[in-house]
Amino acid sequence: MLKIGLRNSSFYTQKVIMIPYSRQSINADDIAAVVAALNSDFITQGALVPAFERAIADYCKVADAVAVANGTAALHLACLALKITTGDIVWTSPISFVASANCARYCGAAVDFVDIDEETQNMSLLELQKKLNSAKKQNTLPVAIIPVHFAGRSCAMQEIKNLIQPYGIKLIEDAAHALGGQYQGLPIGCCQHSDCCIFSLHPLKSITTGEGGLILTNDLELSKTLRLLRNHGITRNNSEFEYDSAGGWYYEQQQLGFNYRITEIQAALGLSQLTRLNEFIAKRRNLAMRYDALLAHLPIKKPLPSENSAWHLYIIELKNAAKRQQVYSALRQAKIGVNVHYIPVHLQPDYQRLGFKLGDFPQAESYYGNALSLPLFPDLTESEQFYVVSELQRAAVL
Numbered sequence: 001m002l003k004i005g006l007r008n009s010s011f012y013t014q015k016v017i018m019i020p021y022s023r024q025s026i027n028a029d030d031i032a033a034v035v036a037a038l039n040s041d042f043i044t045q046g047a048l049v050p051a052f053e054r055a056i057a058d059y060c061k062v063a064d065a066v067a068v069a070n071g072t073a074a075l076h077l078a079c080l081a082l083k084i085t086t087g088d089i090v091w092t093s094p095i096s097f098v099a100s101a102n103c104a105r106y107c108g109a110a111v112d113f114v115d116i117d118e119e120t121q122n123m124s125l126l127e128l129q130k131k132l133n134s135a136k137k138q139n140t141l142p143v144a145i146i147p148v149h150f151a152g153r154s155c156a157m158q159e160i161k162n163l164i165q166p167y168g169i170k171l172i173e174d175a176a177h178a179l180g181g182q183y184q185g186l187p188i189g190c191c192q193h194s195d196c197c198i199f200s201l202h203p204l205k206s207i208t209t210g211e212g213g214l215i216l217t218n219d220l221e222l223s224k225t226l227r228l229l230r231n232h233g234i235t236r237n238n239s240e241f242e243y244d245s246a247g248g249w250y251y252e253q254q255q256l257g258f259n260y261r262i263t264e265i266q267a268a269l270g271l272s273q274l275t276r277l278n279e280f281i282a283k284r285r286n287l288a289m290r291y292d293a294l295l296a297h298l299p300i301k302k303p304l305p306s307e308n309s310a311w312h313l314y315i316i317e318l319k320n321a322a323k324r325q326q327v328y329s330a331l332r333q334a335k336i337g338v339n340v341h342y343i344p345v346h347l348q349p350d351y352q353r354l355g356f357k358l359g360d361f362p363q364a365e366s367y368y369g370n371a372l373s374l375p376l377f378p379d380l381t382e383s384e385q386f387y388v389v390s391e392l393q394r395a396a397v398l
């Protein structure tokens with residue numbers, strides 16, 4: 001057991017600047033790749049976007065990848081392409097960013113939630129089974145379920161698929177936290193058990209394109225629809241025209257789509273970042289293991305160890321929820337950018353107006369009351385990590 005003395009870190013002798021809970025890692029190669037894209041003939045739509053999509057698809061061992069403007073756009077288009085619409089119901093996790101639920105509402109569908117597992121914070125298989133049984137009796141089964149790979153750890157996708165398969169329910173993996181992780185020996189994103197999988201390329205995720213998102217699928221007809229929808233619903237492909245072409249300038253809007261495209265500049269950064277993805281994930285895992293050792297003596301609940309998680313977040317749960325504000329404030333005062341992930345979606349005012357209320361998903365609410373995210377990102381130094389734990393110990397010696 002490794003115990004940190006309250007003032008034994010040399011970090012205390014240095015000028016402490018704010019340690020964020022996460023941040024991007026940009027190197028000279030990334031900058032050079034972006035500069036090269038800026039100096040090319042095309043900076044919006046050229047060869048780099050499809051090259052980035054192909055590289056991601058190859059990395060994840062999936063048939064196709066479609067790059068879009070951000071993770072929320074990825075979720076929205078996944079719902080649209082799967083024909084989720086008014087009158088439908090979609091289930092997701094209450095512990096996620098609001099986009100995991102909002103995406104279905106953008107399509108006119110209603111949203112409900114499945115409570116989380118106490119240990120993994122992912123969708124509970126027991127609660128999912130109970131909810132399916134109840135919904136079948138009430139004729140309120142969802143058309144799609146969006147499990148969230150929370151903090152980078154995959155949900156039990158095979159078990160979820162087995163539970164929903166008799167009902168023909170679609171499955172969208174929200175893997176915004178999980179690029180670089182694995183499940184059953186395969187990359188998260190291979191869509192072995194799902195219709196599609198989305199990633200976020202926000203600066204705080206596994207790799208970044210500044211802003212960006214990805215939709216992965218083994219269904220090539222689905223990916224064709226996704227590409228149409230991300231580009232205003234417009235095609236310039238002669239073989240897809242519904243009417244005769246009027247000339248070389250001709251194009252057709254065949255569906256109501258969106259401008260959800262990604263640029264060559266972003267794709268250049270993504271391609272460069274992808275070369276370091278395995279390195280980033282290895283660093284995150286090593287940092288998580290060091291936290292496990294450094295925190296062993298403190299009265300907190302640590303995340304389950306995992307060699308397969310992408311370790312987007314390292315979240316502890318305090319034993320005494322009443323003291324979380326005190327600990328949070330003390331760490332912020334010490335210039336440590338701790339955070340809380342997430343406020344349960346059903347407790348947001350907009351969702352309360354839909355009829356959700358406190359007590360609906362007790363495990364999610366219990367987790368939220370105790371949770372605190374510690375800094376975790378590839379460039380977090382050993383000295384910074386020691387400082388975080390030392391200050392956490394000072395705040396938690398209660």
